[in-house]
């Protein structure tokens with residue numbers, strides 16, 4: 001049975017009655033197959049599973065989609081029940097931020113200013129602040145995050161290491177539509193032609209990964225595969241797995257962000273970089 005709580009007090013009472021391994025999956029709702037994969041992975045590795053649903057105002061810029069972000073609590077609760085979630089914590093803004101906007105926030109450091117952070121100032125301060133707060137109130141042994149938001153996953157890992165937060169962070173592979181589109185709550189904003197244009201992101205990553213594996217120029221190949229007539233590229237980069245510089249050979253990551261109409265989409269893949277031929 002899935003229990004829904006809205007307050008920290010009810011969460012604390014329910015959490016106190018959870019012996020064994022506790023896992024958390026944090027979400028902003030609008031749950032899709034990608035979230036189901038997170039919940040499945042978390043369910044398999046825990047005795048008790050908590051999901052949080054909170055559209056965090058701190059991580060939206062003034063011109064971003066906070067107001068129109070989909071809020072689908074009833075449908076989300078059905079997904080949680082089907083996935084075997086024991087407890088859903090769905091606080092409102094005042095419950096999460098009782099003193100208003102928090103004065104003290106987690107500083108993500110230089111990595112928080114690059115890639116997503118360059119286009120979305122303050123975004124990772126907002127993400128890490130709410131993630132830390134949700135870790136404090138749910139006190140899980142394991143927390144699961146999607147690789148789809150790879151920079152977020154990397155920064156959350158770094159935060160728990162740097163700040164000695166006692167939790168294991170587990171990354172879960174991105175779920176894709178059969179044609180390659182990475183699942184995202186924002187895909188529902190896309191009109192049919194935009195949905196088609198959005199395939200540029202995964203196509204570019206595929207081309208980049210293939211080029212890297214042949215010892216070719218991954219970024220050039222990825223840019224060539226990106227259709228800039230229908231989508232506007234923000235960044236497309238090859239990095240190391242920790243988002244540092246790409247190694248000459250070995251494991252790397254390729255990341256892309258682009259605007260399709262008024263919707264900003266991101267995607268990334270693991271790449272194996274062969275020495276240049």
Ligand code: PAF
Nearest residue numbers: 026027028056127130149
């Ligand atoms: O990935 C998300 O949905 C959000 O950034 C998170 C981790 C729930 C924090 O608000």
